[in-house]
Amino acid sequence: MIGQTISHYRIKAKLGEGGMGAVYSAEDLKLGREVALKFLSETLASDAQARRRLLKEAKLASRLNHPHIATIYEVNDSEGILFLAMELVSGKTLKDVLRRGALEPTQLLEIARQIAGGLHEAHQAGVIHHDIKPGNIMLDSRSRVKILDFGLAVMTGRDRSPDETEETFITRTSAQAGTGGTVPYMAPEQLRGESTDNRCDIFSFGVLLYECLTGRLPFRGETSIDVLHAILRDTPIPLRSLVPEIATEWEQLVEQCLAKAPAQRIGSMGEVLEALSRVAAPALRPERSVAVLYFENLSGAKEEEYFRDGMTEDIITELSKIGDLRVFPRSAALAYRDKPVPAPQVGRDLGAAYVLEGSVRRAGSRLRITTQLAQTRTGHSVWAERYDRNLEDVFAIQAEIAQSIARALRVMLTEKEKRAIEKIQTTEVQAYDYYLRGMQFMLAFRRKSLDYARQMFARAIVLDPNYARAYAGVADCCSFMFMYFEASEANLKEADSASRRAIELDPESAEGHTSRGLALSLSKNFDEAEREFDIAIHANPNLYEPYYFYGRACFAAGKKEEAAQWFGEAVRVNPDDYQARSLRGLCYRAIGQIEKCVESRRDALRVIERHVALHPDDARAIYMGANCLAELGQRERSLQWAERALAVDAEESSTLYNVACNYALNQEPEKAMDCLEKAVRNGFGHKAWIENDPDFKDLRTHPRYQALLARM
Numbered sequence: 001m002i003g004q005t006i007s008h009y010r011i012k013a014k015l016g017e018g019g020m021g022a023v024y025s026a027e028d029l030k031l032g033r034e035v036a037l038k039f040l041s042e043t044l045a046s047d048a049q050a051r052r053r054l055l056k057e058a059k060l061a062s063r064l065n066h067p068h069i070a071t072i073y074e075v076n077d078s079e080g081i082l083f084l085a086m087e088l089v090s091g092k093t094l095k096d097v098l099r100r101g102a103l104e105p106t107q108l109l110e111i112a113r114q115i116a117g118g119l120h121e122a123h124q125a126g127v128i129h130h131d132i133k134p135g136n137i138m139l140d141s142r143s144r145v146k147i148l149d150f151g152l153a154v155m156t157g158r159d160r161s162p163d164e165t166e167e168t169f170i171t172r173t174s175a176q177a178g179t180g181g182t183v184p185y186m187a188p189e190q191l192r193g194e195s196t197d198n199r200c201d202i203f204s205f206g207v208l209l210y211e212c213l214t215g216r217l218p219f220r221g222e223t224s225i226d227v228l229h230a231i232l233r234d235t236p237i238p239l240r241s242l243v244p245e246i247a248t249e250w251e252q253l254v255e256q257c258l259a260k261a262p263a264q265r266i267g268s269m270g271e272v273l274e275a276l277s278r279v280a281a282p283a284l285r286p287e288r289s290v291a292v293l294y295f296e297n298l299s300g301a302k303e304e305e306y307f308r309d310g311m312t313e314d315i316i317t318e319l320s321k322i323g324d325l326r327v328f329p330r331s332a333a334l335a336y337r338d339k340p341v342p343a344p345q346v347g348r349d350l351g352a353a354y355v356l357e358g359s360v361r362r363a364g365s366r367l368r369i370t371t372q373l374a375q376t377r378t379g380h381s382v383w384a385e386r387y388d389r390n391l392e393d394v395f396a397i398q399a400e401i402a403q404s405i406a407r408a409l410r411v412m413l414t415e416k417e418k419r420a421i422e423k424i425q426t427t428e429v430q431a432y433d434y435y436l437r438g439m440q441f442m443l444a445f446r447r448k449s450l451d452y453a454r455q456m457f458a459r460a461i462v463l464d465p466n467y468a469r470a471y472a473g474v475a476d477c478c479s480f481m482f483m484y485f486e487a488s489e490a491n492l493k494e495a496d497s498a499s500r501r502a503i504e505l506d507p508e509s510a511e512g513h514t515s516r517g518l519a520l521s522l523s524k525n526f527d528e529a530e531r532e533f534d535i536a537i538h539a540n541p542n543l544y545e546p547y548y549f550y551g552r553a554c555f556a557a558g559k560k561e562e563a564a565q566w567f568g569e570a571v572r573v574n575p576d577d578y579q580a581r582s583l584r585g586l587c588y589r590a591i592g593q594i595e596k597c598v599e600s601r602r603d604a605l606r607v608i609e610r611h612v613a614l615h616p617d618d619a620r621a622i623y624m625g626a627n628c629l630a631e632l633g634q635r636e637r638s639l640q641w642a643e644r645a646l647a648v649d650a651e652e653s654s655t656l657y658n659v660a661c662n663y664a665l666n667q668e669p670e671k672a673m674d675c676l677e678k679a680v681r682n683g684f685g686h687k688a689w690i691e692n693d694p695d696f697k698d699l700r701t702h703p704r705y706q707a708l709l710a711r712m
Helices: 048-061 094-098 105-124 199-214 224-233 248-257 269-278 302-320 330-334 343-350 391-408 415-422 429-444 447-463 468-485 489-505 510-522 526-539 544-556 560-573 579-590 594-614 619-631 635-648 653-665 669-681 687-692 694-699 703-711
Strands: 009-017 021-028 033-040 072-078 081-087 137-139 145-147 289-292 354-363 366-375 381-390
Touching (some): 009 033, 033 048, 048 072, 094 199, 105 137, 105 199, 289 343, 302 354, 302 429, 343 366, 391 415, 429 447, 429 468, 468 489, 489 510, 544 560, 544 687, 579 594, 619 635, 619 653, 653 669, 669 694
Antiparallel strands (some): 009 021, 033 081, 072 081, 354 366
16 A cells, blocks of 8 residues: 555555554645554455444544544545544554563653543543553653554443533443453453443553553463453452562552452542652662752852852752652752751751762862762761862762762662763853852842843853753743743743753753743643653653643643643652642642642642741742632631732732732632732733633633733
């Protein structure tokens, strides 16, 4: 068939073949795009049942629109040849990947989350796949998932009512489904021909997880009949017997998925996603965790603190590139900056096995850095070093510190990690100095400070036009300005061009791809933004920002459930962060999961109260705390906190916007509109966020609200 033109598709190459037929890559001559065509085999081409199955696959899959489900473009019958045209997914199937052996838990976690997300979407739409297995999971070069082949899928017998949860939406479909499937992955009730629901996919998902973690199937036998009996009667070999260092969370999840009786199985893919958010990835030994304290500024000069802070944060960044090391984020160490707290106490407070502390002294072109890695349990030093170098050696020092800690903790660096740590961002020390100044201004998160930060990053670029991090800094400043202070086309364009330049200069930079994703999301290019966040997460799974901004992008796109998942991942990476915790609660309220909303808000408030005690003038923490209090029914205290946030800065548009949310939650519509209108006048221009914010649910019909959106 290669070279033939069928309908308006020119067939280019054969991609694969199965029992039903073959799949080819082709060019869509009308739209000029690459597609995949799925044909029935010659023996089945005239089989009415096979044709019905292919049509059913097209009908059911076309109902679904999700980044992890392959898109069906059309079903076509050209000169008696029936075929599907679908999204072309380049890469390998998970089955091909598993031929090389089991997956690392870190790699599997991301894949599992994507599969679960796609199945959750399908189940929510009333579609049960019925044939989940590695051969139906495609992975591209960046391990992004596409679920294929809905040929055995079934449609629910009724539509779900808006107020009905997935857990109560049990679908009885055995009459439609029969016992079709692939035996080693089929649920017991599916094999017995009994009524089935979404939990049969959950069983298959559990089999897939077990196989990925161990490299072998949980139910084995010499023949299909032997395997069938094993599924119905046998208990799999415990995961820990095959993978001794597996995390407990993996064990519990797989065991819950593989329960014989559907009633004892985990109830929904939504619950699976929650369980995956609690999985420790990778399954690290507890002694491989490090908290980095802010180095002591021995120069004594206040104006030198930006250099000390930047050095400390860069060391945290370098250590976070080591996959087998848990590194506490800068926010965890912030509370202990310039405080005389012994390192072992910090370690105990944070739950870190080791604490890195040190000092910095800069004098002209000379630099002295001392470091010490102490064990929390004993307080003993396990590694220490002093560096007396020229200022231009600062990058080499950071790399040496990261590699020395890895050796001290007996962590074997991969070649990729070693390259990432040793990469020199710039050879211009003065450009690096400007970059550190810019970071200090940007983290202050005020309108004027963002202006100053952009100026510092621009100066760094003048000195080194190839400084990728500085371009990412410019992009982030412009994105934040657009989001909170000045929603101008100029800011949007500069964020776009600077972020594009950042990844051109450093295609492997997780920070650069995060900046690019944020800029694209603000331009409402959500699909491209999600691809950039995926790349960033793959480049550095320990980096907080891509998860957080991925969540914000999904929320702005109206994908509230996905947003909640990504905010959950952000919390996992940075347990001390209050923003993702609070916004996850917002997402749960938007999708009607009130209990989870209240739980998330209560959890966020606990972290916020601790943060505000240390940073009493942090307006963002205060107004997010005010909104949590409103959600928890503490009206009087909530309004007090809102007024407190305004007292810190009554002109900042981000403060005004969130206080507007607070008034709306507390049934003060006119006050809410006063603040919201002022926020927009002062530069808040994130219209998509306003439109999707459930805090304004009761304002949707307010004439002032509608007029405001019409003007934006």
